[in-house]
Amino acid sequence: MQLLMFSILGFGAVLSALFMVTNKKAISAAMSLIVTMFCLAGLYVLLDAHLMAALQIIVYAGAIMVLFLFVIMLLNVEEKEGRPEGHTILLQFVAILLVGLVFLSMVNLVKVDGSMFSLGDAANPFGTTKAVGKLLFTEYLLPFEIASVLLLAAIVGAVILAKRRIDDSGSSENHSES
Amino acid sequence: MVSLNAYLMLGAVLFSIGAVGVFTQRNALIIYMCIELMLNAVNLTIIAFSRFLNNMDGHVFVFMIMTVAAAEAAVGLAIIISLFRNKATVNVDDINLSKG
Numbered sequence: 001m002q003l004l005m006f007s008i009l010g011f012g013a014v015l016s017a018l019f020m021v022t023n024k025k026a027i028s029a030a031m032s033l034i035v036t037m038f039c040l041a042g043l044y045v046l047l048d049a050h051l052m053a054a055l056q057i058i059v060y061a062g063a064i065m066v067l068f069l070f071v072i073m074l075l076n077v078e079e080k081e082g083r084p085e086g087h088t089i090l091l092q093f094v095a096i097l098l099v100g101l102v103f104l105s106m107v108n109l110v111k112v113d114g115s116m117f118s119l120g121d122a123a124n125p126f127g128t129t130k131a132v133g134k135l136l137f138t139e140y141l142l143p144f145e146i147a148s149v150l151l152l153a154a155i156v157g158a159v160i161l162a163k164r165r166i167d168d169s170g171s172s173e174n175h176s177e178s
Numbered sequence: 179m180v181s182l183n184a185y186l187m188l189g190a191v192l193f194s195i196g197a198v199g200v201f202t203q204r205n206a207l208i209i210y211m212c213i214e215l216m217l218n219a220v221n222l223t224i225i226a227f228s229r230f231l232n233n234m235d236g237h238v239f240v241f242m243i244m245t246v247a248a249a250e251a252a253v254g255l256a257i258i259i260s261l262f263r264n265k266a267t268v269n270v271d272d273i274n275l276s277k278g
Contacts (some may be wrong), residue, residue: 014188017195049228071207143242161256
């Protein structure tokens with residue numbers, strides 16, 4: 001059963017990664033990268049890294065890819081497209097059905113063989129939030145604090161890089177006034 | 179139980195796909211996504227080793243890599259935005275400012 005899950009998730013990750021690399025449109029590439037990240041989260045669950053799987057979905061598929069999509073839509077480098085055509089809508093419908101089927105089969109798989117994923121308990125705390133957190137706040141406390149400083153620097157840097165310069169906007173306002 | 183070699187092979191394949199993407203794609207945004215893919219492949223390798231060595235230090239490393247990846251994505255996308263503001267393109271062939 002684990003081998004089956006590994007094959008499905010591994011092939012899904014590789015296929016969507018290949019689709020991303022060979023794609024010209026940034027939006028499609030971002031979507032297939034999200035699929036890759038979900039497959040990787042499933043592999044983390046197979047490897048008993050439950051906290052990392054949750055963080056993979058929340059941080060990568062949630063935060064970073066949403067940032068990518070915002071930037072893609074902000075830059076608007078794609079060609080303008082009109083209303084979606086008939087076959088596009090059909091394709092979307094088929095895709096929705098496929099995603100639903102995948103979720104149903106996943107739920108059934110877990111129901112059939114619930115022992116496939118060990119959720120971790122006091123006897124076997126490998127990869128649980130408690131165990132990783134304890135490690136993070138005792139042995140790796142200094143790297144943890146440095147990471148928070150790094151994030152602060154990244155926030156300040158991103159704001160400084162992405163904002164319009166004050167003198168630029170002031171001069172353009174002056175131009176428009178004159 | 180899936181063997182360690184299978185996970186390592188999968189991580190290597192994903193990393194190679196990401197590296198090929200960095201060299202073949204000309205869109206700066208997709209190049210960034212390929213870099214994220216390479217970071218993810220490394221994360222998979224670390225977690226696989228962590229499981230098979232039964233040592234949870236790898237999870238902390240993956241946590242740190244995720245932090246750095248988030249910071250890198252924020253700063254990198256800000257750089258792309260300011261580049262786009264100056265040159266009105268995200269094609270890396272058109273952005274050769276340091277070439278002289």
